[in-house]
Amino acid sequence: MDNFLAARSQMGMSLAFHIVFAVIGVSLPLMMTIAEWRWRSTGDPTYLLLAKRWAKGTTILFAVGAISGTVLSFELGLLWPRFMQYAGAVIGMPFSLEGFAFFTEAIFLGIYLYGWNRVPGWFHLFSGIIVSLSGLLSAIFVTLVNGWMNTPTGFDILDGKFQNIHPFAAMLNPAGIPEAVHMVLASYTAAGFATAGIHSWLLLRRGRNRFDEVAIGIALCVGGAAVLIQGVSGDALARMVAVKQPMKLASLEGQFKTEVGAPLSIGGLPFPDERVTKYAIKIPHGLSLLAFHTPNALIKGLDQEPSKDWPNVRMVHICFQIMVGCGSLLSLFALIAAWLSWKRGPLSKQKLFLKAAVLVSPLGFVALEAGWMVTELGRQPWIVYHLMRTRDAVTTMPNITITFLVMTFVYLVLGIIVVWLLSKHVIAPAEKKQLDGPGVLV
C-alpha cells in the first residue's frame, strides 16, 4: 500500500470509528437526562434504572470516544503535517473551543456518574443537562472545522501562505453551520433509532416489561423528532453545496453535463469514463428545483472541471443515495409511528411495529457513515477545497501502512469488546431487586 493511501486509510478508519462513539457521546446524555427528569417528576423507579443504565453506557462509550478523539487530534499532525503547518492557525479556534467544551463534558459527566449520592438532586439533573449541552457544542465546533475545509474563508493568500487570518470568520464559514446542524440531528437520529431498535428486540424476546417500554418511548421521541427536522436541514445543506461547491453537488448527483432544468437522478450508477449516469430514475427538473428552488436553474456539471480533479464520482454518488435513502425511510417510519400511536394506542403492544423498529435500527448509523463518506470523498482530491491537495499534505514519514494496520487491529479489538460490554451492562434485563428502591445502584 503506498504511503498516501495508507495515510488516507488510517485517517478514514480513525474517523469512522470515532464518529460512532462521538455520536453516542452527544445523544445518549440527552436521553439519560430525559430519563432522570422523568424519574424526578414521576417517582417511577423504572426511569431511574433507565437513567443509570444509559449513564453506564455513556461512561464506556465516552471513554472510548475521548481516546479516539485524542488519537485524531494527534493524527492531524502525524498524517497531514503540511496541512496543519499552513492551516493550523486558521482552524485552531474551533479546535481550542472544542477543547474547552470537551473539558466541561468530562467534568460534569464525572459528577453525573459518580455523584448520585453526593450532590443534591437538582444539581445532578443540571449536570446531565450540562453534559448534553457541552457534547452538542463539541460536535458543532469540530464540524465547523470540516466546514472550513469545504468552504475555506477568513484569510487572504499571499506568497502561497494564509495571511490576514480572521479566526472567527474562518470558524463561521458558509458550510460550517449547515453541516453542524446536520451532524447534530444525525447524532440524535442514529442513536435514537438504534436504542429504540435494541429495546424493541429485547421487548420481543423477553415479553412485556416497563423497562424496555419507557426506553423505546424516549428513544423514539428523540430519534423521530430529529429525523423529521433532518429533511429541512439536508435541504439547506444541499443548497449551500449547490452555490459554494457546485462540483461536489455534481458528483453527489452523478451530473456530468452542465444543463438548465437538470433532472434528479435517484439510484443509478455513474460511469465516469463515459461521462454518464445509467440506470437511474430521472425526475425532470428535480435537481434544479431541489438545489435552487426554481425548475429551470442552471446546474453546473462535472464537465466544468478537468477529470483529474474529480472525486471518486461513483463512490460519492452511491454513498449519497444510501444516506438519502436511509434518511427517507426513517422519516417515513417516524411518521407511521406517530400515526400508529395516535390511532392504535401504545406502540409497545404492536408486535409488527416492534419488528419493524428492529429492522430499521441500524439505518441511522448507516446514513451517518455514508454521509461522512459523501462529505469527505466528495471533497477530494482537495484537503482544503480548491486550495491544497490532499496528496501535498501527507507526511513524509515512511511505513504508514504499519501504523495503519496497528491502529486498525487495536480499534477492531476495542469495538468488539465495547459491543460485548454494552450488551452485558446496558441492555441486560432489569432484575426485580433493582427496581425496589430509588437508592439502589445498578
Added chain:
Amino acid sequence: MNPAMILAGIMLGALVIYSLLAGADYGAGFWDLMCSGPRREKQRQLIAQAIEPVWETNHVWLILVVVLMFAGFAPAFGAISIALGVPVFLILLGVVLRGSAYVFRTYFAGSIRTQLYWGKVFSISSSMTPLFLGIVIGAISSDTVVVRDGISENGFLRTWFHPFPVIVGVLSLSLFAYLSACYLTVETDDPALQDDFRSRALFSGFISLMAAFATYVVAGDNAREIRDGLSGAPYVLLVESCAAIAAFVAFQALWSRRYLRARIAAAAQVGLIIIGWGAAQYPYLARPGLTIFNSSAPSNVLIEIEIACAFGGAILFPSLFLLYRIFKAHRKAVLADTTPV
C-alpha cells in the same frame, strides 16, 4: 508581553497541570503493575478508586496542549509531528490502550482472570505514555529536530533514539510514579497501605533523582544548549533551587510520615522541574531551529485564541474546583460510596 509568550505560557501551564494530575494517574497505573505483597488487592483497589472519577478530565489537558500548539505554533507542530512521528505514535498507543483497558477492567467485574489480564494491559500502557512523552520532551530539547521542506534530516529514529531523550523519558516516568505514590498515601487511612506507598514514593523519588543527575551528565554530549540554559540564566537557577527545596521537604515529610505535606511538596517539586525546563528551553519549541517567535501564528490570531482561553478558563476552573471538591474533599469518609456503580 508578546502574545506568543503568553500562549507559550498557557501551554506550559497546561503541561504542568497535566503532569500533576494525569501524570499521577499514569504513575498509579505503573504502580498497579508493581502491586505486591499481602495487600496487593487493596493496593489495586485504592489506585482504581483514586483515579476513577477524574482520569478523563485530567487527560483533556494534553489535548489542550496539542490543540493550542497547532493553533498557535503550527509550523513547529508540523515539524515535531514529522520528526518525532514514532514516539508520538507510541504515546498515542499508550493513551488508547491505557484508557480502554482501564474501562474494560472496571466493567469485567466477576471474571477475575479477565480483569487481571486487562490490569496488565492497563499498567503496561500506563508506563508507555509517560516514557515516550519524556522522550519527546528530551528530543525537542536536544538539537535534533531539523525538518526542511517536510523532510526530517535526522530521519525518524535518530531524532529521539539516543541517550539524552531516553533518559528524560525514564526521568518523567519515575517522576510520575513518585508523584502518584505520594498522592496515594493521602488517599487512604490504612497505615499499612500508607506505608506501602510511602516506601514506593521514597524508592521512585530516589530513582528520579538519579535520572535527573544522569540527564544533566548526558546533556553535555547531546544537548549542550539546554544544559547551558539550565545552568545559565539566574531565574532558571532560582526555579531549580526551589525545586530542590521542595524535593527536600517532600523527602523529609515522607520520612516522618507527614503525608499531606509530602503530597504538596512533591507536586511543587514536579511542577517546578517542568517550569524550570520551560524556562531553560525558552524561546525554543523544538531545538535547534523552531522558536515561539519564528513559528507563531500572526498576533491577532494568538490574541483571539487567548481570549477564547480566558473564556474557557472562566468556565473550566470553577467546574474543576467543583469536581475535586465533590470527589476529593471528603474522600476518606465516603470511600464506601464509590465502589463502581
